């Protein structure tokens with residue numbers, strides 16, 4: 001069985017590489033930019049290959065087999081309910097940790113959620129958190145979180161007993177996180193990656209609210225968070241089959257920005273340059289280089305209408321959180337009692353999933369997480385000279401601390417373009433003047449580059 005799986009992977013790899021060579025060129029020239037994108041190392045290629053649609057299918061099959069994973073379902077039944085599902089996820093992540101050489105630790109984090117509109121009685125909610133500790137002392141405090149949510153629901157949000165298979169919402173996200181943890185636990189990364197399986201999402205994102213506030217209280221530097229929620233189907237209720245696009249919801253200006261920050265944003269024209277948008281651009285570039293058959297479809301919103309997910313808990317704490325979701329949803333398969341009505345099947349069932357699509361979404365996550373956690377921190381203290389009238393653009397920033405830092409790049413784009421178009425390598429300096437290109441006409445940013453060519457996320461400046 002192992003041999004067969006390996007043979008299939010090798011074939012898939014050849015396809016990936018061939019596609020990469022042709023599509024990367026086409027896509028970039030179409031955008032008119034000269035940005036090179038991040039390098040994709042042989043080891044990242046190997047990890048991408050290792051992502052298995054079969055493993056993902058098996059995981060979702062097991063998750064569905066618990067009948068319901070509703071937050072109010074049994075926590076003690078060994079076969080049915082959220083308790084059994086939580087224990088299974090915990091055991092899966094422990095297996096990954098066992099292969100990590102001691103770098104990955106796993107814990108169940110429980111707390112009691114007091115009663116509220118969707119919690120009739122005090123309820124214990126348990127997240128399963130696997131932390132793959134970074135190995136570079138200067139970077140290990142920098143943390144990336146990738147999540148799915150374990151709990152499921154039917155039409156009545158308080159119904160903890162009916163079958164709630166939650167195959168897509170969010171068996172798909174949990175299965176992807178487990179697969180990423182399995183593969184990435186055997187590797188070293190400079191920064192820390194947290195594989196989080198949250199609970200209580202459908203009742204009010206309680207698990208992630210609790211975890212994000214713990215991180216904040218501990219002073220953790222969460223430099224990026226991805227919520228994988230409903231990433232399982234490539235066929236929408238609108239009849240569109242789309243196996244290429246992954247929606248990435250990225251919030252613009254934060255509702256928590258102060259009047260002073262809002263004034264700076266208006267001066268800079270930075271409405272489209274929030275930290276989540278810079279992170280989303282990074283994800284797009286990383287995925288484009290590593291898995292060009294997938295397209296990161298940036299959506300300039302915090303989430304869909306009437307819906308939320310666990311990234312909101314991170315945004316609330318000031319952390320850049322993104323939501324990853326399939327391109328076209330089918331609401332007959334979300335939050336529905338399993339039933340047939342007028343010949344139409346309702347319910348979040350496995351039969352509607354596309355495991356190869358989920359595997360590719362996992363690959364998008366993997367390419368971005370590896371690039372982030374192997375790469376340097378985004379530069380801090382980035383300022384643009386704005387106190388005199390000049391046709392040049394002068395930028396300055398604080399030095400990064402990583403020992404493998406190579407230098408910095410200034411990036412810029414037209415003010416009405418969504419992605420960075422131009423890159424100027426400036427070496428290992430902490431200030432630079434771009435001659436003859438005025439900040440009046442372009443948006444500028446600065447990113448760090450390490451000796452392996454890994455780039456950081458771009459930092460958008462404030463006026464000096």
Ligand SMILES: [Zn+2]
Pocket residue numbers: 149169170201229230309
């Ligand atoms: Zn969900």
